[in-house]
Structure formats: structure tokens, C-alpha cells
Amino acid sequence: MKESRKTRYTQTALRDSLLELMREKPFSRITITELCQLADINRTTFYAHYCDLDDMLRQVENETIVWLEEIVVQLKDKVGSNEMREVLEGVFTRIAQKKEYFGTLLSEKSDVGFQKRIIYAIYEKSETALVLSGAPAQKRRSLAAVFIVNGTMGILQQWLQSGCSYSPKELAQLIWEFSKQY
Numbered sequence: 366m367k368e369s370r371k372t373r374y375t376q377t378a379l380r381d382s383l384l385e386l387m388r389e390k391p392f393s394r395i396t397i398t399e400l401c402q403l404a405d406i407n408r409t410t411f412y413a414h415y416c417d418l419d420d421m422l423r424q425v426e427n428e429t430i431v432w433l434e435e436i437v438v439q440l441k442d443k444v445g446s447n448e449m450r451e452v453l454e455g456v457f458t459r460i461a462q463k464k465e466y467f468g469t470l471l472s473e474k475s476d477v478g479f480q481k482r483i484i485y486a487i488y489e490k491s492e493t494a495l496v497l498s499g500a501p502a503q504k505r506r507s508l509a510a511v512f513i514v515n516g517t518m519g520i521l522q523q524w525l526q527s528g529c530s531y532s533p534k535e536l537a538q539l540i541w542e543f544s545k546q547y
Contacts, residue, residue: 372414375406375410375414376414378404378405378406379400379401379404379406379411379414379415379421380421380425381404382400382403382404383395383400383418383421383422383425384465384466384469384470385403386399386400386403387469387470387472387474387475388469388472390474391474392418392422392474392475392476395418396418397411397417397418400418422476425470426470426476426479426482429470429483430479430482430483430486433456433459433483433486433487434486436455436456436459437452437456437486437487440452440455440456443455449541450537450538450541451537452487453487453536453537453540453541454533454534454536454537454538455533456487457521457524457533457536457537458533460521460525460533461529461533464525464528464529467525468525468526471483471518471521471522471525472522472525472526473522480518480522481514481515481518483518484514484517484518484521485514488513488514513543513544516540516543516544517540517544520536520539520540520543521536524536
């Protein structure tokens, strides 16, 4: 039990320090030395948990994706799979509660691939067809899906940068209205 608590503490200290550094500069310019100094953890301890900074970031990203997927599944079961707008509202509410964390991971300095994975995971786990019922051809549906995913990410980034100026409900309604057109 003690080891588990200590491990969680170490990983949390490293994650929080990584996010703090990512708010200051691009990930590519962060070193393990400065991360360990900020977290007050020695390099040996870092390497006991991660191979390198890329490995650490991937683990943080994967944990975030799993967390979001679990939320989407819970919300979907609660409101019904046809209520994508309500699922989005619930997800945005959870993101707003961790806005500093998500603001960093979803910033323009962060990994674009991860950002797309987040949006695809939300739509995939909600088992929605990305509201593409009006798209007649597979080619068009595919392009519309890309447009909606990238548009949703852009709106989400802007929302986080503005300090969540819209309520989660308003944001979900906007995205729902925009995506219904495709």
C-alpha cells in the first residue's frame, strides 16, 4: 500500500511539473533534468517510471483518453446514445473542471495527434455517426467527419483559452448546431 501511494505521488509530481513546463515552453524544449528539478525527483526515479519524456507524455495522454472515454460511456448510458448534445455537455463540464490541465494538453504547443484522438474518442465512445445522416456518400461523410473533429478541437481550444467563456451547455449546443449541417 505504501509503495502504491508513493508511486502515485511521484507520478503526480512529475505530471504536474511536466504540465507546468509545457505552459512555459514547447514540449520539445523540456529536459528531463529540469523536469526532475521542478518535481523534486531524481533522474533515477524518473527512469524507474518512464523511458524518456516522450514515453511520459504518451502515458499522460493515454490516461487522459481513457478517463474521457469512461466519462463518455457513463454519460451515454445515463442520457441515451442518441443524445450526443447532452454527452458533449457532460464531457465539456468535466473538461471545465480541469481547465488548466486540458488547456495545457490541448494548447497549440501540444501534440496535434493527441488532440484528434481525444475528439475521435469522444465521438467513437458515444457511438454516434458524427451527426452525418445528411451526407449522401461515404467520401463526403469521411470529409465531414474530419471537418467536425477538427472544428470541435478548434472550438474546444478557443473555449479553454478564453477561460471557458461559454457554459458547457452553450458550447455543446453550438457544436451540435454546427455539426448538424453536415
